[in-house]
Amino acid sequence: MEKKIKLFVLVISVAISLLAGEVFLRFYFDRYQDYDIEMWRYAVKLKQSVDDNRSHIHIPGSKETLMGVLVIINSKGLRDKEYSYEKPEDVYRILVVGDSLTLGWGVNGEETFSKILEDRLNDQNNISQKYKKIEVINSGIGNYNTRQELVFLENEGLRYSPDEVILAYFINDAENIQKEINNFWTRRLILYAYIKSVKNRISFVVDEEKRYNVYYSDLYKGENFTKYKGILESLDNRLREDNIRLTVVILPEFHDFNNYEFDNIHDKINDFFSEKGRLVIDPLYMFKGSDSRSFWVAKDDPHPNAMAHKLIADAILKEIKVFSKK
Amino acid sequence: MVSEIWYYLKKYKRWWLLPLILVFLMLGVLLFIGQVVPIVSPFIYTIF
Numbered sequence A: 001m002e003k004k005i006k007l008f009v010l011v012i013s014v015a016i017s018l019l020a021g022e023v024f025l026r027f028y029f030d031r032y033q034d035y036d037i038e039m040w041r042y043a044v045k046l047k048q049s050v051d052d053n054r055s056h057i058h059i060p061g062s063k064e065t066l067m068g069v070l071v072i073i074n075s076k077g078l079r080d081k082e083y084s085y086e087k088p089e090d091v092y093r094i095l096v097v098g099d100s101l102t103l104g105w106g107v108n109g110e111e112t113f114s115k116i117l118e119d120r121l122n123d124q125n126n127i128s129q130k131y132k133k134i135e136v137i138n139s140g141i142g143n144y145n146t147r148q149e150l151v152f153l154e155n156e157g158l159r160y161s162p163d164e165v166i167l168a169y170f171i172n173d174a175e176n177i178q179k180e181i182n183n184f185w186t187r188r189l190i191l192y193a194y195i196k197s198v199k200n201r202i203s204f205v206v207d208e209e210k211r212y213n214v215y216y217s218d219l220y221k222g223e224n225f226t227k228y229k230g231i232l233e234s235l236d237n238r239l240r241e242d243n244i245r246l247t248v249v250i251l252p253e254f255h256d257f258n259n260y261e262f263d264n265i266h267d268k269i270n271d272f273f274s275e276k277g278r279l280v281i282d283p284l285y286m287f288k289g290s291d292s293r294s295f296w297v298a299k300d301d302p303h304p305n306a307m308a309h310k311l312i313a314d315a316i317l318k319e320i321k322v323f324s325k326k
Numbered sequence B: 001m002v003s004e005i006w007y008y009l010k011k012y013k014r015w016w017l018l019p020l021i022l023v024f025l026m027l028g029v030l031l032f033i034g035q036v037v038p039i040v041s042p043f044i045y046t047i048f
Helices: A002-031 A035-046 A113-123 A146-155 A184-188 A190-206 A212-219 A222-241 A263-275 A306-319 B002-011 B015-036
Strands: A047-049 A056-058 A063-066 A069-072 A091-097 A133-138 A164-169 A245-250 A279-281 A296-298 A301-304
Touching: A002 A190, A002 B015, A035 A047, A035 A063, A035 A184, A035 A190, A091 A113, A091 A146, A113 A133, A113 A306, A146 A164, A146 A222, A184 A190, A190 B015, A212 A222, A222 A245, A222 A263, A245 A263, A245 A306, A263 A279, A279 A306, A301 A306, B002 B015
Parallel strands: A091 A133, A091 A164, A164 A245, A245 A279
Antiparallel strands: A047 A056, A063 A069, A296 A301
16 A cells, blocks of 8 residues: 555656646746747647648737747738738739748748838839739748648639749758647647757757758759659649749758858759749848858847848849739 | 765655656756757758
């Protein structure tokens, strides 16, 4: 009997200890930012699973402070002001499709390159009699790849009847992993999430093949890239069906601008879309040779900060051909 | 210090404190590793 009591007390002690650890970590990460934990909070608070190939969408009407910035999701699941699906006749509408860089991870909504573009294009809007206003809709969703972006366009994006789609292309868009966010323990326990996070960090250091430069390069080799080009074809064809202009903006990889290892990948994407007659804008030249970390959102987060978003918008503005023939 | 803690737990039969000590030791190690491991991960490995 005494043994049973001791066992019971031990079990309770372990449970309380884990609970104390959970509470401690919640207070700790409320005070000290950690990129993985902020991503966990993004997944738990702002995302929900869907059964189609998108795997997840934003929860409409949700909001959360992430990386010190308030992220508000509108009623249609986008991090932007409200736009009706029906496009007014005198509006030229651009839909920007992309992932967390497009979403504006770590920057205020109005500091994203989409919103800067909208403001600056409207300031310059003196060249069309047909259009009185230009809308640039930010439809960026974190962790999306091109496959998911294509499904988003088909299920949701094209409902906005855009005149133009800007595909904000990032180097990891070629991967085919869709994250499941329905794991019971991951969604509810920060302790579990953080253990997973640290385990992953250790594996990145130990396993060279998992490092970003090796991983990204492998996405564009051989059979991987051949399969991926099929998705790019599908996206291009789908927009062509509706006579929608496509502009591709190749966002730079922000880890190291002094030793940039992905020029050949930029070239591959540039060549693919240029051969199809699409405008390709590559803002990399704005950043090469600079101190990469000066463009990071935080010391442990190489997402582009507000200054980087501004430079991306500047690069787009130099080349985008709004109102011209498709 | 470890031996002193162990002595205290054993002498005063506070063995039920051991899980708490171990959990917070584990947290300390995790937080230390989280701080010192460099960011070399690609965005793809957003694990959530």
